[in-house]
Amino acid sequence: MKAARVHEPGKIVIEEVPVPLLGDKEVLIKVHRAGICGTDVGVMHGYVPAKFPLTVGHEFSGTIAKLGSPSLGGLREGEPVAASAGWGCGNCELCQSGMGSFCKNRVSLGRNSDGCMAEYVKVDYRVVFPLPPDVSLDEAQNFLNIACAIQGFKKVPLQLGKRVAIFGAGNMGLIMLQILKLTGAYEAVAVDAIDFRLEMAKKFGADHVVNVMRDNPAKTILGWYPDGADVVVEATGNPLSIQNACDVIKANGALISIGIFSRKVKELDLSFLYYKEPVIYGSKGAEGGYQEAIQLLGKRRLQIKPMITHRFPLDETAKGFKTLEDQADKALRVVIEPCA
């Protein structure tokens, strides 16, 4: 089968590799859609740790090609599915207490195990989820990010009547925005450096937007909400964003950090911890949000398809990465289609 592989940082090559052999708890999935995530870009460049040589990619939808053993979790060959990108051993103390995201022996697609930018990928049956009727493979490719956003969202109380500020209107930020509006956020502000993304944020329910290239986000947001935002979401992973995010938290408010900071924050004024008594949450992975993500997809409560701006065949995976990185062509969700 064909696969998009990285042998050394900075370069993706398309190679012929064997179709993965299955253990009896594993499922072979024919990959139809694979979304490129910022983490994949980091893996490719070598600033997100990964084990090379490696097939990249971890967010995908597809159909079940083969089961490692009969009647595995009620799954059926040929059925359309979404899947998570990682799973714990299932036996250690962390796994047993529902914290498989932190398992020392965790398998992570596109990090320490071959990922989904290939014709086929194998995953543990525990993280394979059949799609409800009428959910398209286009929508399901974003399953994992929906589950991640839900996992982050669950850290804070319901948002009915609350004001929220979301830093980063990329794929993850826009899903989070939709979830917060859905659950009753009274007003939402989206912050980004790219107008096209902010326009999309408005379509998805943002009441205000701030382009950091033109306006100071903290000053602007505090102009609208003098007391600050009840919930602030940091979805950029950019060290320059965090001070602004902290500066707009309301007293007793909350910050949820769902971006990965791959560089250090050089300077941060922490006096707000005393003055505002906020709660700061980190959020890793999606394990707490799988079921709700499938439900939201099934009930058509999120707009996922309009976020897809580009599609490439597997052979052009490198071009897909470049399109997302360069942002030259209004790229938001770039999707690779290994099997159409």
Ligand SMILES: [Zn+2]
């Ligand atoms: Zn990802």
Ligand SMILES: [Zn+2]
């Ligand atoms: Zn474990």
